[in-house]
Amino acid sequence: MKASAVAYRLLQLVPVLLGVSVIVFLMMWLTPGDPVEVMLAGQQATAEQAASLRHDMGLDQPPLQRFAVFLGNALTGNFGLSFFHRRPVADVIAERLPATIELTLAALVIALLIAIPLGVVAAVKRGSLFDRLATVGSLFGVSLPGFWFGILLLIPFSVNLKLLPVSGRSSLSCEVAPITHLLVLDSLLRGQLACAGEALRFLTLPAITLALPTAAVLMRVMRASMLEVLRSDYVAFAEAKGLSPRRVLLRHALKNALAPTVTVAAIETGSLLGGNMVVETVFGWPGLGRLVVESIFVRNYPLVQAAVLLYAVTYVLLNFAADILYTRLNPKVEL
Amino acid sequence: KDLTVGFTLDALNLDPANHRVRQTETILRNMYDGVLTRDSQMKVVPELAESWTQVDPTTWEFKIRKDVLFHDGTKMTGEDIKFTFDRLTRDGAMDGQTSPRKDLVGPVKEIVLVDPYTVRFVLKEPWPILPAMLPFQEVVSKAFVEKVGTAGLATQVNGTGPFKLVEWRKGDSIIMERFDKYYGGSPAIPPVGKACVDRVIFKMIPENASRTAALLAGEVDIAAELPASDMKRIEASQNAKVMKVNGTRTFFVALNTTKKPFDDPRVRKAANHALDKKLVIDRVLLGTAVPLNGVMSPDAFGYNPDLPEYKYDPAQAKKLLADAGYPNGIDVTLDVEGPFKEIAEAVGSLLTKANIRTTVTVGEGSTIRAKWAPKGEKKGDMYFTSWGNGSLDPADIFVPTLRTGDRGNSAFYSNPEVDKLLDAANTELDQAKRAAMYKSAQAMVNADAPWIFLWLPQDIYGVSKRLSGWQPSADSKINLHDACVN
Amino acid sequence: MIETAPETLLSIKELRTCFPTRAGLVTAVDGVSLDVRAGECLGVVGESGSGKSVTFSSVIGLVRRPGYIAGGSVTFRGRELTALSPAELRAVRGREIAMTMQDALTALNPALTIEEQIVEVLLAHAVDLPRAGRKAEARRRAVDMLRLVGIASPETRIGDYPHQFSGGMRQRIMIAIALACRPMLLIADEPTTALDVTIQAQVLELIADLRRQLGMSVVLITHDLGVVAEYADRLAVMYAGQVVETGPTRAVLDSPRHPYTRGLLGSIPRLSDLDAPIRPIEGQAPELVSAGEGCRFASRCPMAVGACYARIDLVDVGPGRAARCIRALETAA
Amino acid sequence: MSAIPASPALRAAGPASPGRLGLQTFLANRMSLASAVIVLLILAAAVAAPLVAPHDPNETDLLRRLQPPAWLEGGEWSYLFGCDALGRDILSRIVFGARVSIFIGVAVVALATAIGIALGLAAGYLRGWTDIAISRVVDVLLGFPYLIFAIALMAMMGPGLQNIVLALVYKEWVIPCRVVRGETLAMRQTEFVEAARAVGATRGRIMFGEILPNILSPVIVVATIRMAHVIILEASLSFLGLGVQPPTASWGSMVADGRAFILDAWWVSTFPGLAILVLVLAINVASQGLRDAFDPKIND
Amino acid sequence: MTPAATAPSAAPLLDVRGLGMRFSVKGGPFDRLLGRPRREVAAVDGVDLSVAAGETLGLIGESGCGKSTLARAILRLHEPTVGKVTFDGTDVTALGRDELTALRRRMQIVFQDPYASLNPRKSVEQIIALPLRVHGLAKGRAARDRVVETMEAVGLRSAWLSRYPHQFSGGQRQRIGIARALVLNPDFVVCDEPVSALDVSVQAQIIDLLAKLKRELGLTYLFISHDLAVIGHVSDRLAVMYLGSVVETGPTRAVLARPRHPYTQALLSAVPRVEGGGAARIRLAGDLPSPLDPPSGCRFHTRCPLAMPRCKTERPVLRPLGDGTSAACHLTETA
């Protein structure tokens, strides 16, 4: 991959990020409500105190100036203070981000582990009972309202059988010095296997809840692209060469069929990232999504702005990564 | 032994001077002590102070204990107290920022260190509730803050409380362990000594059902903010029980007194008569609330127990409506924030049955609050809301919600007589006289009925049966110093 | 009947291949009998959809689902291919009988390098490769193969992906892959349809050269009579799933016995005689779903008579020639 | 003149448009047909809600608070699925709630598709700066997490059915737009579009007259899938407290309200949750059927 | 430059001078921002042609040499980059949109692909009537009468009016395409490989039909094909294209009898003949070069068996060689 292609893609980030910034800023600005009032709600405070808080938050500046300041700071990676935490936004986000990444990655892995084999088998055995069951299952998957399904999962596994924890991300008995801040990974890296197991137990239910709809979508994509590939001339030619069915399937068909799945997976990961606040709420997962939603409610502008920018960057980068992977799977396409 | 609390909201910031959130304070209070505190009867008692006296109307003097150590082993002196309160009250004292808690300490002019263990609070004007407000503030170490700065204090703790910070897993849990050199806490609240449990964990479980589930599963020992509907289930379980305590939050429906139809006192009274409060308390709150006829909690200073009650009386309500020129009833809206939707709907449906046809509008907190701010447009009809009163003193509930134009006056209520009484009481040092003033002000408000007076809900906790020595406290604090796990 | 010469390599007898479709059962190949002799080039011509590709896919057992072989036999060097197990059949495919696909642009796997695509056939059939350094040896042979088909600097180009080659080169690479294991029979399915005339000439010359060098037989499927005329020893004309005429190429082209063959020849514009009018065959080929017993060309045939609608078999019409027409001999003037 | 005999296929089908052929295929698929019937039944129940529902969905009766479904102890047959926390009949609320879910699903997708088609056609056919501008906006919106976008908009515009629809449409149009643009890009190269240009057809005529009919079937398939999505999204918004106004019942808000009682009174959130599942599933199955019927690539 | 070919009559119906058509591949605003070089394909590079009324000009060349692009540029379906097209005295390249629309009544095109050139969602009647509706020529009954009349002229039954394209065979579809082109009664029709997608027997039907229509309606054709035999049969004069330029032109018989340009010679020798024999095959080395990166000098020198050093540097121009033919080859000068 050429450096110019990378530069080109990164340059494309600029208008997207600018657009996202403008929209999020406009939304925050046009939304009624005053963070200071929210902060002081139902409590003793004088107008003077409110004014001083407002000044601290920079709310006494005109909106355009605030936007300019925001943009200027954002360029240097400084997103100001979170109104409510009264700590740097970057810190607050950094604390929550690993949990979100861990959950999203886990969900993605689960989704792929479900989707790819099922999709392949369903395509190969097109029309069979397995294919039909997989299709029906995938339709169930996309039809499940995650918040409801999450609660339903909690009752048998956590409340009744007590197999899995109800809420949270980490076990108290485990202290793992952070490396990547992803608990499962860190535990493994540090050789604390028991802790890795614990961390997995916490991760299981939320990750499955989050993964199912994505798995369903990916399975359908996988099945469809596999069907198309199986119909292709090059698969026929591979068979005519007298290769083993295994090699035809795994080397010739799968590699090509994965390409569209990768693209869809990137888009889906974007929506996993942005959509996991519901799951985070149900399972008390200390991720960014919940924090952002809460921040919208309390008009914590700096945090919302920074987080949305972060999502946008992640989304664009994910798609970029998918494109790179795509070119690996399909060398015909240039970046 | 570990004690785990299933809690709702993570601390925002571990700096006691740099937040305005009750939940954060509840957590911090287990690691930090205050100059004063409250006992389980809500009486203000010394904690880091040995005693206090009022030298003159604007000067309060505190004698500080000499045996208190910070978690880092350094000794706490009056210097630290002075530093703490200077930091709270001086503009820009926190590395350029001003503490959002400044107002909670009142009109402080300066803090004077008389000797290393004697501190004086010099006020700009008399402020009788200073002792009632001091339990909200926690003392920090001057040396430590100067070392780590405000930024450092946001995530590190060096307090004088019974527990010290082990780890803050943000958004997930806060783990503390016993501070073995703890001086013992307030002598007025036995037992005195170091904490009973080895470790305390505040685990954040925002979802109500999950908190209950965690308690039932034995993952937590105390489940805070238990929904009333889960009480039955917990009572039925073998390893947990329900504990309740009167809260400090007054619920009411603010009526827009500046606009038809509620500009007419008869309509407001009709609304009070129209609501079967008891039914709501029994069926929806399952009996976990005390009905109110005024602003103040029965536990609060200056509570007036003799206020007349607006009995549930649909006939009377109808008559009052008719008298006011609404023989066919009225159509009004009731604004409410999401979390109280269900109960507001119950209230609305009961009012509707009494010809006050109510449409409930659920709004998002910030928006609704902006709508009902005294400087707002005054467009709504009714607003289902509440006001906290952690100090149990009228000054921080009565004044903001009912004094003309004050911040929380969502009924836009204005009665010069009441204002006069409130202003006078604010600086009155004779507590008996002060109480009398508030009582008569309560009577006036009761007669004017700017609200539909509702109730004071109890705080409900689900508590594991292996826990002993812990009592819920009316100010919603969860003080784990005395708790033991068997 | 065609007399089966002793050196017959492949013999197809009464082959029937069907595809169930929504419109009904399509018998794409309906009683095809053909022989391919050792070392010869058999040209198979016919219009699009006449069953050329399906016939030879059936030979190597690669009928796409839901299609199936409904009857007939295929013997290759005395072995009945339709009775082989999938594994045995795989050993024949690519090793003894190789096939190139109709469309070189889509028949090479776009995601794999040329090297991998050639080497894998060699490895799959383990053709007398040494134990040690199998892969290196396979790669060496792959390079040789590419050189053989005229790819310049094969050592470097072998690592490229198909899209990095032009259409003609891809066609040649496909041929290289097909011939990597030195098969006895190459089935070249329309090897030049997608190519320009100048490139087509290159590819056809290549196949002819290789045939001579390797001494293999070639089945050349095409719909271009000119190609057949220049390269095939014998010719089979297919129409609507059946072979309607076979025989030595020149003989068939010079005196076609089946009216369809004649029509075909009349439709072709000839460079050598610009004044010869083009005489199209009117009408269009029938749907295979409803094909009945009788002559499938009858509805378009200027010579059709009532008897044409009854069952008609291939009849001998000369030395090594046969035609599926009851009036074939009438026209043998 | 050529005497071309009519082939059997031609005789059987008669003049059938490709759309009609697709429809026939669709009708032949029993599962999709059953699903379509379920969707229609739910639609009918929603339309005739006052006739179908056994009770007034907003009639509260605190004495019936959390009454169990009929077949459990303490249940009554006149309150089949039991009652919610305010003693309202859950079945009636589900019937009325269908109106909200379906209205939002249909309204959002219809508006979004209309916008998406117009902009997608413009971007894909006109190319140039129009395309760049529209594509950038699409990129920006794609980079914006859906729920956060909707929540922020709801906070901005305030609650209400209409605002929910708008909040969702503002982002939803991107999806049909991308589909339409992609299909249009492929179409604009085709010879029949060029043929239309060659006879002098205007850009509008080509976009809407020639291209649009050809890309409609993928658009319809996407629209039905998105409708299912939108119904869940609305439910999620309700779950996060930004749904429709009380006392209006919406399935999402019923689940959300009921989850507080999940341990004691599972029926309060389970039945509306099932309702969402059934409707969305039926729409998805039907749309899968549509896709099979209209997409020749997947269809053999 | 010398006149391309001697036109039979004084004023040709169509006259093309120095027509050039470049496509920029990859050249969005972002590329320009990044300073990426604009990569251009000179698909048509300075072509001169003229077609007299009533004449058929055959255009032959290998795939990708620019035949279609030339045809589209003549009809202004693509805007030509340089050059001038004169049709019956009007400068086509200078026309405004309305005049162009008017001109389209007189110039029509028949496309190569009978499957892609008909809108699958429209009935035959709608397809053939579209030109009438666009030009507001006929409505309702009148339009239908005209459609039926045209259909009958191309050998389609009027009973098929309401059928859809997928219900027809390739040959029938091509007739529909021809009917669409003829319904406006044009003077000039471009046939862009109208038979190359068809089977030989059907191809013959269409060639026959086109010849008949030309006789009956007095049409003028620009007939594109890559099949020399077809061109030989249908055209009065022919032009041979290689990589964007015309390398040889002249009366069909003259050129076929004595091709002057080495490329034409190679082309002619490469055609397989049913009757056998023909010229000895000239084997060309290599493939058609990429138009993105055309060879210097004579475009054909990389494959030309007769290339001289001069051919690498100097581009030959089309020069008349008597007997009405012209060729662009340095060898023809010396000859």
Ligand SMILES: Nc1ncnc2c1ncn2[C@@H]1O[C@H](COP(=O)(O)OP(=O)(O)OP(=O)(O)O)[C@@H](O)[C@H]1O
């Ligand atoms: N998978 C399939 N399903 C249904 N019918 C099929 C299938 N494959 C081939 N056919 C039918 O079989 C018949 C013969 O097809 P085949 O591909 O052998 O023709 P062909 O002579 O090779 O034509 P072409 O010159 O176009 O390659 C066709 O009518 C086709 O419709």
Ligand SMILES: Nc1ncnc2c1ncn2[C@@H]1O[C@H](COP(=O)(O)OP(=O)(O)OP(=O)(O)O)[C@@H](O)[C@H]1O
């Ligand atoms: N829209 C376009 N953008 C970029 N390049 C193009 C475009 N259209 C055509 N070209 C290029 O211009 C050259 C000539 O293409 P054109 O289609 O005119 O060739 P042709 O002679 O008609 O080929 P064929 O016989 O395959 O139809 C080709 O190299 C092609 O890749």
Ligand SMILES: [Mg+2]
């Ligand atoms: Mg074929």
Ligand SMILES: [Mg+2]
């Ligand atoms: Mg072309």
